[in-house]
Amino acid sequence: MTTSGATDVQRLLGVALPIIQAPMAGGPDTPALAAAVSNAGGLGSLGCAYLTPEKIDAVVADVRQRTERPFALNLFIRADEPDDAAARERVLPPLGDFRRELGLPAEPGLAPPPPPFEAQLEAVLRARPRVFSFTFGAPTREVVAALQQERIVVVGTATSVDEAEALAALGVDAVCAQGAEAGGHRGTFLGRFEDALVGTMALVPQLVARVRVPVIAAGGIMDGGAIRAALALGAAAVQLGTAFLVCPEAGTAAPHREALASARRTVVTRAFSGRAARGIRNRFSDAFERLEAAPFPQQQRLTAELRAAAVAAGRTDLMQMWAGQAAPLVRAMPAAALVETLAREAGLA
């Protein structure tokens, strides 16, 4: 799979190109997308954070029907906060208003919680992907060792030097440096997310200076020039999410897809899930600018039906539309063509 001139990280990940399609749980990262990226020489990823163990088995089987090449599975290392009755009361008025606009009853139901992490981890161990990546926190040293025992490469997500050092101390095989530009959930697990919104240009060299494992750069990377930039900063590989959102293989909702090219303003908000995440600023995120959202996963569960209804109605003012800060640079093309274009522009192929 790897070329003779493969770098350490390419050998580690089992890929010809140091290009990773970021896990994007909740719809965008379909088996078709991940497999297409892997077949093109990159590393496809599947975000399994919201999937039951049975569903993880199924998507893994689906990917393996489509490719024999390495891919990654990703989970949230959760620290779910308990439901908060006062928070529920606080967020009901704006949620009720928005629900009525969408023709839903004002009172929201509570969607089921994400499946327990332990059962998800069992499914990952069964699946034995080449790579397991995680975000939101740090597992125990025993979990890392159990994965590595199955010859699974373990990649943690850091948004600060402190987090990268904590992950390295756990024995992870690589660290993904999530720059502040990145779309979707922030991985911050030590301290406040506001203190860990460090741009890729500043974050990557500091992590490279501080940890001995390979650093994967994420955040703001949309083309081959940015890939060359990340490698110049000392990154061993790059991870792109937003760039893949507009591939036909992605499960991105049509209105979200269309909104990316003109997404001049993104915001890091807890409005949609209760966890800080970067998306396109809209009326929904604005409603939670001064109103504190419920904790994760309560907010996610309280907003699930509303978010689905907003997508169905094409209401971009109320939809959850994760996006990185360079979203306007999206180029809609099949995933294989995008990987090939990125590699060519970056001088990698």
Added chain:
Amino acid sequence: MTTSGATDVQRLLGVALPIIQAPMAGGPDTPALAAAVSNAGGLGSLGCAYLTPEKIDAVVADVRQRTERPFALNLFIRADEPDDAAARERVLPPLGDFRRELGLPAEPGLAPPPPPFEAQLEAVLRARPRVFSFTFGAPTREVVAALQQERIVVVGTATSVDEAEALAALGVDAVCAQGAEAGGHRGTFLGRFEDALVGTMALVPQLVARVRVPVIAAGGIMDGGAIRAALALGAAAVQLGTAFLVCPEAGTAAPHREALASARRTVVTRAFSGRAARGIRNRFSDAFERLEAAPFPQQQRLTAELRAAAVAAGRTDLMQMWAGQAAPLVRAMPAAALVETLAREAGLA
């Protein structure tokens, strides 16, 4: 002055290296620092925002004693807000507490306002520096033309695509893309600064795609790897501030200098001047996290004595310490050695 292989931007700026020392008004950017950078083949800058016209004449004469090479002068294009009596009442309690800690009477005096922009501009036109750069806003088209009439190259500062397009429409010769990583004042002048904290990795390629004039990358650049990264993103040159703060020629206060290497958390705050700026997070900035500061320049004037006393007492918990997000990568060496090191690392020399 320029090498035979000089790029367009090197010819424009009259320098051998596409490396600019950022203007850092208020102390750090001494004539000695700017001249050392220019003598080493980069472009030294002097922030003149707080200087009277007579003082601008004097620092320009001082620089010209030290170098015959091109340098830049920088001003704030101010939109001073009027003093706000309610804001004064709001900020007096924390300021009074901090002042008492420093042995000052609780009631702050009001330092003089910055000199009027028009008089500062007259001094710049008299001085005829090779380059005039500006931040905080956009001058009129007439001001840009008057500078260019004197054969002064005009560089504006943008923190978003919208701002870069506005500057290009005014006829500026180059745009400095100020990434969110950058230390010091944010240049944002269209919309809220919170919406224009775009990382360098995401900002530079979007500006390069949208404006025809050369783009200068700023924010998070501390070494030659980051310079190569910025050039890979399409930047024509780079501007570094924090990296120069620890040079012996800089006027940086000793406690500030020492705090940079361990500055793991910076924050964008209005606490010190009333304008959003990135610095090392401390007790003083924390006091204004939920309390709204007075507008610029009222807050700057109300805090002037306190800030000076904090420096004199070495109180880093109360000092203003501008810093970019990659501050821990500072390397203390003379400015000429730093420019030479940067050029060598970047493969420019």
